[in-house]
Amino acid sequence: MRQSRLFPRTIRREPAGAESVNHKLLVRAGFIDQLMAGSWTLLPLGWRVVARINRIIREEMNAIGGQEMLMPLLHPRSVWGETGRWGSAKDNPLGAKEVMYQFKDIRGREYALSFTHEEIVMDLLRKSIQSFKDLPVSVYHFSTKFRNEPRARSGILRGREFLMKDLYSAHATEADLMEYYEKVKNAYSKIFSRLGFTYRVTEASGGVFTENRTHEHQVLADTGEDTIFYCNTCEWGQNKEIFEGKEGERCPSCKKGKIIKARSIEVGNIFPLGTWYAEKMGVLYTDRDGKRKPVWFGSYGIGPTRVLGALVEVSHDEKGIIWFPQVAPFAVHLIEVKSQKSKVKSFAEEVYNKLSEENIEVLWDDRDVGAGEKFADCDLIGIPVRLVVSEKTGEMVEWKDRTDDRIELFSLHRVIDRLKEMQ
RNA sequence: CGGAGCGUAGUUCAUCGGUAGAACGCUCGGUUUGGGACCGAGAGGUAGUGGGUUCAAUUCCCUCCGCUCCGACCA
Numbered sequence: 394m395r396q397s398r399l400f401p402r403t404i405r406r407e408p409a410g411a412e413s414v415n416h417k418l419l420v421r422a423g424f425i426d427q428l429m430a431g432s433w434t435l436l437p438l439g440w441r442v443v444a445r446i447n448r449i450i451r452e453e454m455n456a457i458g459g460q461e462m463l464m465p466l467l468h469p470r471s472v473w474g475e476t477g478r479w480g481s482a483k484d485n486p487l488g489a490k491e492v493m494y495q496f497k498d499i500r501g502r503e504y505a506l507s508f509t510h511e512e513i514v515m516d517l518l519r520k521s522i523q524s525f526k527d528l529p530v531s532v533y534h535f536s537t538k539f540r541n542e543p544r545a546r547s548g549i550l551r552g553r554e555f556l557m558k559d560l561y562s563a564h565a566t567e568a569d570l571m572e573y574y575e576k577v578k579n580a581y582s583k584i585f586s587r588l589g590f591t592y593r594v595t596e597a598s599g600g601v602f603t604e605n606r607t608h609e610h611q612v613l614a615d616t617g618e619d620t621i622f623y624c625n626t627c628e629w630g631q632n633k634e635i636f637e638g639k640e641g642e643r644c645p646s647c648k649k650g651k652i653i654k655a656r657s658i659e660v661g662n663i664f665p666l667g668t669w670y671a672e673k674m675g676v677l678y679t680d681r682d683g684k685r686k687p688v689w690f691g692s693y694g695i696g697p698t699r700v701l702g703a704l705v706e707v708s709h710d711e712k713g714i715i716w717f718p719q720v721a722p723f724a725v726h727l728i729e730v731k732s733q734k735s736k737v738k739s740f741a742e743e744v745y746n747k748l749s750e751e752n753i754e755v756l757w758d759d760r761d762v763g764a765g766e767k768f769a770d771c772d773l774i775g776i777p778v779r780l781v782v783s784e785k786t787g788e789m790v791e792w793k794d795r796t797d798d799r800i801e802l803f804s805l806h807r808v809i810d811r812l813k814e815m816q
Numbered sequence: 817c818g819g820a821g822c823g824u825a826g827u828u829c830a831u832c833g834g835u836a837g838a839a840c841g842c843u844c845g846g847u848u849u850g851g852g853a854c855c856g857a858g859a860g861g862u863a864g865u866g867g868g869u870u871c872a873a874u875u876c877c878c879u880c881c882g883c884u885c886c887g888a889c890c891a
Binding site: 491542601 | 817
């Protein structure tokens, strides 16, 4: 990608009023743009990062048998009426009217915009599941969620419209559900490890989804809006809604460690929903004994756009973003220092072409601007490796990591070898 | 939904009861060429909206809208 053509340009100043790091840096560097409070465009750079996040999620979902599909975002009232979740939480502990966007069309029919898909999946499952032989089922999709947040905030971390990967599983027995639930929990842990996060798995309440306990993957971040408590020795952890002890106490699980209190960002949430939805919506299968029984059901969510923001919150410095290589929008940022000598430009083009031929993704700063501006933008955008060609470097290429001040000179061949080793 | 701050050029802001200014960005010309470089010329604004006070409102008052933050709530 030639940076002279990259849309849009970077912005030198911080957006007015912005406080959170992800808001300031993602906007300045040209990854996201705000339409209104809680609603963002993923610009070409931002979309590249989200695509990489999604790829990691997709690989781990497929690895546990998840099948990708895509469900509608416009939902009829009737399907939400079946579980009673169309209504208010005042009348029903799982009522969701407060977070659901509901409206009428020109003929007076009522609809909601998707804030989750349990009811939609249930409608799908009951059409095709007859026998215990049809179970288990595990399906997922990546799509937009709309939630009428009382207050959108923290940049892209809490929007009224955001991307979510949601996985749904249906099982013949509770044991099978819980076995799969553990599999998904492990898959989520793999995903967040691969993304480069330091995280904890905590117990939580189920909100508008279930009255059962659930688990959250929480990224440790000082700027996070959640508070969690976890053991410094074993894996025990709870979020602040359900924790009933105090910081510094003995761990209730291993009895050895101490309870640590920390700020965090919730990036994943898994729910062992049980048979409540199946009973309400008549999702029944015939078991070996010939009896009709409700399916056991679980749902599992990760917000890729929130992950995007969380990555910036945990990995940046005063100059800009620092992407981990596995999610960076490009593998390398090639800077051509402006020169009167045409061979600098032609060498830069050669480097760009050779790297591209090797399937290494390059952002080539071919703009007609000063070196200082290029270096500043390079640090702001945060691609892991910076390559420079200039009058000074001659036939060699300068290599600098985003996280390191050390500068090394290599031949183009050596650069390609090193980059291929990193892939 | 309660509380606070803010809303003026593309962006970040200044100004002021007498009809608007800077920096950066943008356009043109020239110089420069390793950390947002310099010189010259230029384009660009119904001061968020509606109302009120006033001879006169961008400025003072009120309404509404919008953005950010705190709280409640929440992935």
